[in-house]
Amino acid sequence: MRIATWNINGINARLESVLAWLDEVKPDIVGLQEIKTIDEKFPREEIEALGYNIETHGQKGFNGVALLSRVPFDEVHRGLPGDDSDEQARLIEGVFSTETGVVRVCNIYLPNGNPVDSEKFPYKLGWMDRLNTYVAERLELEEPFVLIGDFNLIPTGHDTHDAKAWWGDALFRPESLEKFRILANMGMTDALRATSSEPSYTFWDFQGGAWRRNAGIRIDHLMLSPHAADRLEGVRVHKDVRGQDKPSDHVPVEGTFAFA
DNA sequence: ATGACGGTCCAAGACCGA
Numbered sequence: 001m002r003i004a005t006w007n008i009n010g011i012n013a014r015l016e017s018v019l020a021w022l023d024e025v026k027p028d029i030v031g032l033q034e035i036k037t038i039d040e041k042f043p044r045e046e047i048e049a050l051g052y053n054i055e056t057h058g059q060k061g062f063n064g065v066a067l068l069s070r071v072p073f074d075e076v077h078r079g080l081p082g083d084d085s086d087e088q089a090r091l092i093e094g095v096f097s098t099e100t101g102v103v104r105v106c107n108i109y110l111p112n113g114n115p116v117d118s119e120k121f122p123y124k125l126g127w128m129d130r131l132n133t134y135v136a137e138r139l140e141l142e143e144p145f146v147l148i149g150d151f152n153l154i155p156t157g158h159d160t161h162d163a164k165a166w167w168g169d170a171l172f173r174p175e176s177l178e179k180f181r182i183l184a185n186m187g188m189t190d191a192l193r194a195t196s197s198e199p200s201y202t203f204w205d206f207q208g209g210a211w212r213r214n215a216g217i218r219i220d221h222l223m224l225s226p227h228a229a230d231r232l233e234g235v236r237v238h239k240d241v242r243g244q245d246k247p248s249d250h251v252p253v254e255g256t257f258a259f260a
Numbered sequence: 261a262t263g264a265c266g267g268t269c270c271a272a273g274a275c276c277g278a
Contacts, residue, residue, distance in 0.1 A: 009277085010267050034277085036268065061268050062276065112278060152278075171278065205278065206265035217278080249266080249278080 007250035031107030082130035099260035108149035113170030128179035145225035159218035
């Protein structure tokens, strides 16, 4: 089974690219972030025609996440618990049955948090606290649990072209890294880092010729519970997608697992 | 040294992103 994450930066602006990639790669489960539209305006028919079941958690204009799956959904959960005043659509989770048992896939669009002197940074940290609580509860189930998405977090200086330039940004500073370390220390494995020591960037800014200069960062992750990590076979970053026509600023990251 | 992006709202430019 192959499970992928991709921040597409607008599903309606990116539809042709997404259809082409799905048709070529045919991943089993895909988490999309920044669909930037409401559920009613998500282009369901075109994606369903490629053999996918679809569940969305959309929002007008910004944010929004979706799960696509060739396997039927047993369960769907929308939204991150813990703050009733939070109206941003940033989490959707699906539960799937395979021949070798259940797989739970949670797809997130973690807040960016910049600028750090605004209310956006404490929102990010609070969101990460709530996520850690959520993940701790999921880990108690002792299932294969795959937490994927745009984490807006650079795990180490090795995951950026210029650690000094990024240090202090909401994506790469002590408060954010501390929350991410709590997640890792619960037993969630960074799939890419577990299988490769290459830099493997997943985002290149539209500005400043970042792609041309390979000035990237790695912020899109697959984090695995012990039961999921045990079945990890490999991770592939679809870097070529960034060089295609009308690209997103993020590329897909795909994990292969020994689930039937 | 300078200028250098793209999507969404919706119809001009603000807001957002990282």
